[in-house]
Amino acid sequence: MLNLNGEKKKKIGAWLLLSMIGMLVLLPFTPAVVMAAEEKAAEAAAEGDAEPEKAKDVFYKGPGEFGIVSGPPAKEMVYPDDYGSYGDFQSRTIIWIANQQHLYFGSFVLAVPMFVWVMELIGILQYGKDRKAGKKFDDLAHEMMKISLTAYSVTAILGGILIFSFLALYPGFFRYLSGIFRPVMHIYALLFILESGVLYVYYYGWDAMNDGDGDWKWSHLALGTMLNAVGIVLMVMANTWVSFMMSPAGVDAQGRFLGDIWKVMHNPLMVPIVIHRILGNAAFGGGVVAAYAAFKFLAAKNIEEKGHYDWMSYIAMFMGILALIPLPFAGYWLMREIYAYRQQMGITLMGGLLAWVFIMQATMIATLFITVNYYLFQAMGRMPGSERYHRYFKYMLAILVVSTIAWLTPHTLVMTPAELKAMGGAQHPVVGNYGVMSAKNTAINTMITTTCVCFIIYQRCNFNVKVPWAWKGNLFLFFLVFGAEANIVFLGIYGYFIPANVRIGLSVPQVASTLTVLFIGVWMNVKMLKGAESVGEIRWGRMSVRGAYALFMLAVAFTWTMAVMGYLRSSVRLHWHVNEILRDNSPWAFTNPLGYAGNINSFNVLLFWTMLLFVFWLSALAGKGKEKVAAEAAAEAAGSAVPAGSH
Amino acid sequence: MAKKKGAGIIVFKVALWYCTILGIFAAYTNWLPQIRGDAPEAAVAIDVSAVTPEMLQEMGEKIIYGSHDPLGVLARGEGPIGKGQCPLCHRFFMEQKADRCPNMIALKTEPQKLLQVSEEARSHERVKEPRYEEAKKRLADGEKDSGIVPHAETGGQYLIESEYCPNCFVVEGFGLKGTNDTVSPMPIINKPPIQLVDTEIVAVVSYLQMRDDPSKWTAKDDWEAYFGEELGANEEDAAPAEEKPAGPPVALGSESPEEIVTKMTCYACHKIPGISVAKTGAIGPLLIEGTNSANRLKSPEYQAAVKAGKAHATTPREYVIESIMDPGAFIVPGFADDMMKDFKHKFTVSGLDVLVDYLLAQDEAAALADGMDRLPNEKEGPIKKPEAKVDTGEAVAKNKSMSDDKQTVKVSSSGVIESSTFIGLN
């Protein structure tokens, strides 16, 4: 293929290619620049003729924030003229399913390149030290990319289906929204083409550009960077539509576009939603890849293959969890921004109509954490030396279960009159204590702390600590964890004795205690493991079947949580298409009850995984011939030492 | 375990596992309490001339709480939150937990002390606060979101203003953090998301005013004084007027006093100068309120009723309104508490205005011109002196037949009814 000999030539070629692609990236923006100039000219011309009508922005409220009206007002939607339907079926449910599927695949295709990028980078860095390990990471990245490639076309197809269902079912709404976003629509389309181009070059150039840790490999990584950059820009643009629907800006109270598309895109909730979604995508992608690897692990014919997929599933799971941990904080931030934008909206979420959804969310998060711990317990089964810690597992499990029970106890109990009579009142004197926020914060922080401890044990379980101050370190860790937990419980109990406004503030030191354990604890542990003596290598491929099933559980929980939170985010608009601008006048303007949402979510998740199975099957077909090679490589890799940096 | 198994059986197993998990999740969501959030009905403009203050109050209650039994809703552990969403932030009952905005509690706990003052009472104080003057100065160019310049003069106008322009005056300590109480957390009520129409806002204010004392109602006048236009005038996209509901007749503002008197059958008991059908009524006092109302207000009997907390009127106009809306508040000496109590359901705001204006315009001269005179049992005595004495016991006719629609009023030479049959009451 590329037969460029000589270091210099290689370098020049690599940089040339890179700069060319860099130019390509800028290409989609040229029409925008041209158009902006045109618009300015048109404005100037208009000014000459007559005073253009000015109107006030709904969100940007500085003294000079008047925009020139440059779009029609939001038409009042009329049923059935502006809506379509297929018989008695809820149109919005069709849109819901189409959206959710597109989003799942979209998230997956955007998340996988992020992983692949990290994996490839680790591979290149490792290559210099340990060729085998480097190749192992590189192969992993390559395999992940292969899955993503098939999923990419499915995403495009689903996007098409989504647009067609919008046109068929919500033509009025779609016309309005596309009218607002007209200035950037073509950029979006062009970026999509660019994304495809970069993706194909990136994937098909993988082997050709693979020279270990040479310049071609770095160029390839740069392509990966670009792929991610384009992907994120694409996601941000798609997100602006959604956040505009929640918190419109850049239009006036009648919904007329005020000429500044940046204000429309940079609406109040755009940044927190984007951050939340990037993290969510990463966690979700980790979950999906872990499930894929777990499936391959189960289906593997020999121990080498098993070892490879065991290792892959661990890495993917770990990356997913890494993204999951900051996710609640991004969620807090989003929630705060929502409160700042419209208090109304925040209250609807937390205390009003949608409050029960948060009970469901609590269930999902409890499931996630218990599953992660259980997986780690199972994963330790393949690590020699972990037997020392087996007897602690049951206590950790007990703590998790007690926390779960406290967290799941609802404040409002469902009961029959006879039960009410037996209980002597609407609140139970004992269990009632667990229905309040104080107990719930304590429970979740305890769960995260326990997970941290579990991970610390996982890190060290096949090593004997050799540093001379090991006993001090151990005592330090003990007091760190014990102190944090004591503090969390103390703050939880203390919360019962103080007024509500102070109690809300207690959650901050509680979370801070948890984070202390997470960061200082893991850091201390890593320090202590320096120069530690290994008890035995990790026996990849020897993980129990239950661990694989735990990974499936994790993946389903991720997908389901995404679905339920999507329902929440979308429902908070209540009866508005575009919040406070475009009212939903269709017969489906109501907010569906949680049970209905649960059914649709389960259906969506099932549909997604069925389609994903098809995707996996396709990629397996494509790779049939190469499988042998891959298996050999995996065999090689499984036999080799796995660097400590991998976990 | 799964060493020698084909991919097919593994796919099947994994699929089974997926379905189990998803089934459990879905079942759990279905098991949790189900709440369906219905879209609020689009605002329907109401023909103000066809609404009574009572109806406005009820409408206001419904807008605020979404129910006519907010305490019941509260006791069920739910939030009584209507379209206006007020109770999310304002506290209307002690049982409620809302402290984001000033509370609206109108309860007196101890007779000696007024611990909780109603919003109605407080509103009058607010416009007098020096901070209100400051706000006026600060916002002389109009508040930036609503464009309104604060200019409320009465408590009622203040209440109206705060709905259209929450930033015009922020109660001390309730502003957004860091704005030094110049920015209110409250949304502008006539704009999305709440988007009440003018009449609905008047209804909410009506509810606040009438909550502890129905005679404090001034909402409509306040609105009209504040905006300097007629309520409902600019709601051109008002829904077509609802079909006239079947039920008791309602006095409308478009009708003449004569028509109202006929419709409400006032003439069965009262004589009213200038009304052709009302020349014979002899159960209630002669309605020359231009003369009577002022006298009655001053009378010791009325003052006693005020002290007893039954009557509340301070002006002749209020007195007349009170006498129609709440006939039991004060009984003219010499008469029995016989007047029907349901007029408050039968008058529209403007219909009442028409009748009250007319009654206040009548005085002794008008009565004389029409050849009418007071009944013998009226304390003031006849306008024309001297007059025949009449047995008061007979004057108070008790004979009320509930079934007959016709009235056969026979009048004796001395003006005493011998038998009278009232229009059927429903």
Added chain:
Amino acid sequence: MSMFKKKTLLTQVLVLILVAPVLAWAGGGGGPFSAGTFSFIKVGLVIFAIFSAWLIKDKMGIPLPKLIQAPLLWVLCYINFRVILQPPIPFSLLAMYMGVCTVAIFLYCSITASSWEEFSHPIAVMLREDHGTAKMSRYATFLIVPGLIAFQTYNQMLPKFGEPIELRTVHPAPPASINVHKKLVTLQTAENPFRIGDDGNYLKVGDESQYFGGNSWTGDVPKFLQQVREGGVVFFGTAGCFYCHGDNLDGKGPFSFAFNPIPANFADPGTISQLQETFVFWRVAKGGPDLSREAFPWASAMPPWEKHLTTNEIWKVIIFEYWHTGFFPRTWG
């Protein structure tokens, strides 16, 4: 080995002692030491269970396989939530807790390879092996399990006459005013005419605490206690409230068990202490028949006492009830 085991036990007991106050607090719903001995009995039971498990398993050498541990644990959890946790929790909550416990016990049994082996091996043997015991237990299982399912199905199909789940309003909104003995009582503003202090003036709510615990039966007692005494006469004599509401005003009178809902327990901080005196007055005077719509379908068997008592007697008995239970009426101040 035994040294090691002892150490384990010692740690367990130590941890329990440390955790005991927290557990007691969580279990008793009050301060750690004021919650009474009940919580300590519970903690003691837990210690005893662990101790006896250790005794049986490690000291006496009787193996306790996971297959037996699992149902045992499940039953213990069930006993804990169904019997030990008092008052009984509603079924919905019990189902949730037991669901979590079931999952947790399964996770516990499968937490390590060895424990999973220990748990699943007997089952596998039973399903696979072809010798006597395995066969017998297999047949037994295949008889018992479908039998249980059939029984459960039968139970579900049986027509039930249980009460429907209703979120009943225990304290419905009172009317604005009521008419008692031809006198209008405005519930918002009315006050108890017998709430009179030593100086003959109205006694502010809260100030009556000075009379709490006083003996109202001696000759020379303050005015307030005299009213209490007369209220007591109404409670135990004239009206006989105690038949239902109990000698200790705890809703456990001799007739109480005949009623659904049970008579109000005045000693519970959730009843009269949450209500205005006038609310109580309304309930006493008008009884169940005057309850508003939302209080149904769970009406009250309380008779309208205005037909048997004078207004004054009603006010006095209310004074007595608050005095006896030591609660203050709710005020809006």
Added chain:
Amino acid sequence: MSENKEEQKVGIGQKIVFGAIMAAASFLYYVVFLNKSLMVLQNLAYPY
């Protein structure tokens, strides 16, 4: 958590002293530093 054989050399007294120091340090860190400062940052009273 102590599985290291070398640890046996460390005397129990030494351990107790270090443990006490660590306990005090963790108390100071969590209660005095973390709780107090974070509550103060939020303008909330935190009475002990």
